[in-house]
Amino acid sequence: MRPKVYFFSLKKGDDRSRLGDGLRRILSLKGTLDFIKNDALVALKLSFGEKDNKGHLSADLIRPVVDSVLSLKAKPFLIETNTLYKGDRQNAVDHINLALRHGYGKLSIPIVIADGLRGEEGKEVSINGPLLKNARIARGALSADSLIGIAHATGHMLSSYGGAIKNIGMGLATRSGKQIQHSNTKPKVGRDKCTACRSCIEGCPSDAIIIRDDKAFIDEKKCVGCAECIVKCAFDAIGISWSEGSGNMQKKMSEYAFAVLKSKAGKSFFINFAIDITKDCDCMEKEGNIIAEDVGILASGDIVALDLATIDTINDRAGRDVFMEAYPSLDWRVQIEHACDIGLGSKDYELEMI
Ligand code: SF4
Ligand code: SF4
Structure with a gap:
């Protein structure tokens, strides 16, 4: 059976406040969050953004996810990891302070930097992938009972597109895991x-x-x-040398997502916000130029189907491949194809309008 990707469409001129209702409707569908048990520790993975980049998803946008998990009598928490590079997310204290400055404290749930104070809390996960035998994953991500990935779909300077796979594969790797993905050198x-x-x-x-x-x-x-x-x-x-080809980086990112989700089979769900679609991701110092109009929210239990459906939907509405247009020498298909090849998910999906 083809995996379903739920799509709440936002048209040009639509009121953004409709997004909350759309997300609530998706999360209340039968089967969507059935994997969440009483008292479960549910990790909500998103990026808190960078100091001077306002592109991150706001606390108000993700409020429906928090409310849905609480209504199931489970315990949601925001999860992130330390960055590879210098900045306000290089250790847990600075990172949490940044999250609070960006308004995530109003959600009144804990914030956990899952690879420890300075990125030292990782665990090797054996994956025997085509490129990597092991992956270094933030210990807290592996300990969580279940996982909801909440990604902002954007362009990306190394992979042309970044969404759900990047949010999990890169976003829950330890600092050394990120280094391995970014460069062999x-x-x-x-x-x-x-x-x-x-x-x-x-x-x-x-x-x-x-x-x-x-x-x-x-x-x-x-x-x-x-x-x-x-x-x-x-x-x-x-x-760091950024010389490694985009293709290898994307493949490793998919293998890292596989490592994270190995322990979360049937216990995870993924949401892509396809709004404010910028050329670069929210990790950059400043938000990038908008490269496509808003399309809405897509969500699925299949991370590969979700990313492909997100790209297809954005490009269909634009009438062109906006990611290839932004980065002509990079190809987002590599991460999708490789993810599919290693069994992370399916390219064949069914889009269900909400
Ligand atoms: S690279 Fe040089 S300047 Fe930087 S910490 Fe090491 S010794 Fe100091
Ligand atoms: S030299 Fe290598 S091992 Fe030492 S701190 Fe830098 S990256 Fe880590």
Whole structure:
């Protein structure tokens, strides 16, 4: 049987406040949230956005999800992980403070940064995928009883499209897991910026950094790719190579989503908000240009069907492939095809209008 993707359509000029009713209707459909049991710890995965980027989903938009889970006498909490790069989401304290500044405190449910205070709380999950044998997943995500992914569908500078798969695969990886997805190469020190302050050396868990010729130097043989040194360096002297092809990054992202959902079979549901569809994702410093008009909310228990239906719906309404147009050298199909190949979900879906 083809997986259903529920679609609440928002037309040009429609009142945005209709989205709440639409989402409530989806969540009250028989079978949608049946997997949620009494007292279950239900992780609601979304991004809290970046400091100066207003593109993130507001607390009001996701309120119906919180209310629905509470009405089932379960215990919802917002879940996120530390970022790979420097900024206001690099540790749990800064991250939670950012979430509160962005208004998520009004939901009155806990916020959990699932990979610990500084990204140290991960667990290796065996997946035996075509590219990766194991994935490093935030421990808290694996411990949750069930999971609802709430993604903002946008363009993306490395995968041309980012939605439900990215929200789970990248969003619930530990910092080292994110590093593995982003690049095969280890961080490198920019000698021109390095002041030899030694902060990175003190923070490196593998003793992989030494001072050589008056600058920090990373021994790639010892480096485990945890990316801790990037956060430690106050001079932006350590960076990641983004040279790995988009294709490999997308495939690894799908394999990471597979690792997260391995323990959540039949215990997860996914929602894509296809509104304010920007060229770049909400992780960027500033929100990007709008590349397509709002289409509404799509939701499904099948993460692959959901992302494909979201892309199809956005592109159908635009009359062109807006993601390929924004990033001609990248192809979003890679993440969908690979996700399908590894059994993460189905490309064949049935769209049900709500
Ligand atoms: S990535 Fe981690 S292991 Fe590698 S040099 Fe940086 S801190 Fe050390
Ligand atoms: S923390 Fe940055 S500036 Fe300090 S030694 Fe390491 S690379 Fe150089």
